[in-house]
Amino acid sequence: MNAITITDLHKYYAKLHVLRGLNLSVSQGECVILLGANGCGKSTLMRCLNGLAPHDQGSIHILGEPLTGLSAAQLRRLRQKIGVVFQQFNLVQNVSVFQNVLYGALGQQRLGLLTSLSCFATIELRKRAMAALERVGLAHKAQAECRELSGGQQQRVAIARTLMQDAEIIIADEPVASLDPKAGREIMDLLLDVVAERGMTVLCTLHQLEFAQQYGDRIVGMKAGRIVLDAPRQQVKLDDMQQLYQGETRVDQPLLSTPTCLTPVTH
Numbered sequence: 001m002n003a004i005t006i007t008d009l010h011k012y013y014a015k016l017h018v019l020r021g022l023n024l025s026v027s028q029g030e031c032v033i034l035l036g037a038n039g040c041g042k043s044t045l046m047r048c049l050n051g052l053a054p055h056d057q058g059s060i061h062i063l064g065e066p067l068t069g070l071s072a073a074q075l076r077r078l079r080q081k082i083g084v085v086f087q088q089f090n091l092v093q094n095v096s097v098f099q100n101v102l103y104g105a106l107g108q109q110r111l112g113l114l115t116s117l118s119c120f121a122t123i124e125l126r127k128r129a130m131a132a133l134e135r136v137g138l139a140h141k142a143q144a145e146c147r148e149l150s151g152g153q154q155q156r157v158a159i160a161r162t163l164m165q166d167a168e169i170i171i172a173d174e175p176v177a178s179l180d181p182k183a184g185r186e187i188m189d190l191l192l193d194v195v196a197e198r199g200m201t202v203l204c205t206l207h208q209l210e211f212a213q214q215y216g217d218r219i220v221g222m223k224a225g226r227i228v229l230d231a232p233r234q235q236v237k238l239d240d241m242q243q244l245y246q247g248e249t250r251v252d253q254p255l256l257s258t259p260t261c262l263t264p265v266t267h
């Protein structure tokens with residue numbers, strides 16, 4: 001079964017046609033790196049996948065379930081399977097690292113928010129949260145407030161939270177954009193190790209081509225709201241990736257021609 005199946009996906013912001021007929025399948029356990037210039041629609045795609053932004057046409061299936069037509073409870077249950085690691089560390093800054101990780105259990109518990117608060121959490125949940133923090137090397141920072149951590153440490157907390165969540169899919173939107181090269185590499189190493197251990201599926205946007213050459217199974221490239229490159233990482237040349245940043249790349253530019261595929265889509 002595919003972890004993610006996207007068929008003829010369209011998304012508009014008012015008159016701006018942002019996603020222009022996307023087709024993409026990601027197998028369970030696969031790590032796909034998504035590349036594309038600023039404004040080509042990557043984050044919008046990520047938001048659609050996470051149910052944060054409704055799409056206008058086409059379909060998205062997550063682990064075989066359609067993302068549309070779900071009740072609020074069904075959508076919540078499906079979103080529980082999707083962990084997010086975003087460029088802007090989507091953590092609650094003024095609470096502890098431990099508490100942020102515990103929030104990952106939100107939605108698994110019948111009592112919701114209350115049981116994910118550290119003062120009410122069961123011993124089992126607390127143990128799991130500590131184990132997740134140990135896995136990302138941050139057990140010693142459990143009681144620190146998130147805002148006291150470096151960018152790299154905050155991304156570690158976000159990864160720990162996906163472990164707490166028992167996510168099956170990780171959507172990582174520029175997870176290393178604000179990190180220095182060493183910290184960025186450490187986060188990519190950790191992310192890929194953790195997902196391999198758990199057989200999770202990853203869709204990760206990056207702007208660093210040198211990372212794209214080293215991480216993941218497959219490279220998908222977008223240009224002006226369309227997928228124009230989709231091939232196993234080893235088959236993608238640097239020049240193929242560089243072309244993604246040339247010509248008409250943004251969705252808010254008038255298109256002079258329909259972009260052609262740089263490399264035949266192999267899926």
Ligand SMILES: Nc1ncnc2c1ncn2[C@@H]1O[C@H](COP(=O)(O)OP(=O)(O)OP(=O)(O)O)[C@@H](O)[C@H]1O
Nearest residue numbers: 013018036037038039040041042043044045251252
């Ligand atoms: N909520 C929104 N409302 C209106 N327009 C939006 C919204 N979000 C994004 N856009 C527009 O959609 C287009 C695509 O933006 P998006 O953030 O998806 O691109 P991106 O490829 O992720 O870019 P970047 O690499 O800079 O993050 C841009 O023109 C942007 O201004």
